[in-house]
Structures are given as structure tokens and as C-alpha cells.
Amino acid sequence: MRHSKDQYPDNWNEISKQIKQEARWKCQECNLQFLVEENVTTDPNGKKQTYTVIHLDLNPQNNDRENLKAVCGACHCRLVSKENKHRRIAAQNKDQIFLKI
Ligand SMILES: [Zn+2]
Helix, strand or coil: CCCHHHHCCCCHHHHHHHHHHHCCCECCCCCCECCCCCCEEECCCCCEEEEEEEECCCCCCCCCHHHEEEEEHHHHHHHHHHHHHHHCCCHHHHHHCCCCC
16 A cells, blocks of 8 residues: 555645635634744743644645645644544554645
């Protein structure tokens, strides 16, 4: 099986950056503000959060605009576990869910 990273398109960095720019470097779930071009910030609780782009259907090959959302690490985890629960993805498949900046 291919490594999960390989499922991302070659221009993923550009895609994710564009999504972040469109979101104005804010988490689209909790509105946590990131500095432009910075992928890490500290949330109001003093916790470091990474700015990521999530595939809402957890399929890194589905790069439709509606399937992508710029979110902080905390919201990313929440959305992934929500989706996992929803889809009843087996625990051993969790390694395929990746945090990628
Ligand atoms: Zn968030």
C-alpha cells in the first residue's frame, strides 16, 4: 500500500495555501486567527495550534473546493474524529488520517 502522503497531489502546498488565504488565515471552525504565512499560533488557552487544511471526506485525493477547509489543529482533530465516527472507520486505518500543513 502506498504511503498516505503520496495520495496528496503534487501541488498540495499551493492548494492548501490558497485555501488558507481564502480563509484569511483564520480557522473556519473556531475563528482562531493565524498570522499570514504562519502555520502555527497560540490559542487563547496558551496551546500551540497548527494551521491545516482538512479534507472533509478524509480523502486526500478529493481536492474539490467544497471538500477543503482551513482549520486549526484542534478543530482538525475534532472534525476527523467526528467523520471517523460517522463512517465507522476501523482503528487500524487511523494512520491514514494525516495532519499536513
Ligand atoms: Zn479551530
